[in-house]
Amino acid sequence: MAEHEHGTMNTQSQEKTFEGFVKFVTRSIMVIIGILIFMAIFAR
Secondary structure, three states: OOOOOOOOOOOHHHHHHHHHHHHHHHHHHHHHHHHHHHHHHHOO
């Protein structure tokens, strides 16, 4: 098994994935809030 030195791991793909996840969640929440506002205004 290879030895691992602390601080040498490449985390670029994890950071990119996490950034995409945060964008997705943020946009999803904005859409959900928009739908709720729409429903509150136009629902009888």
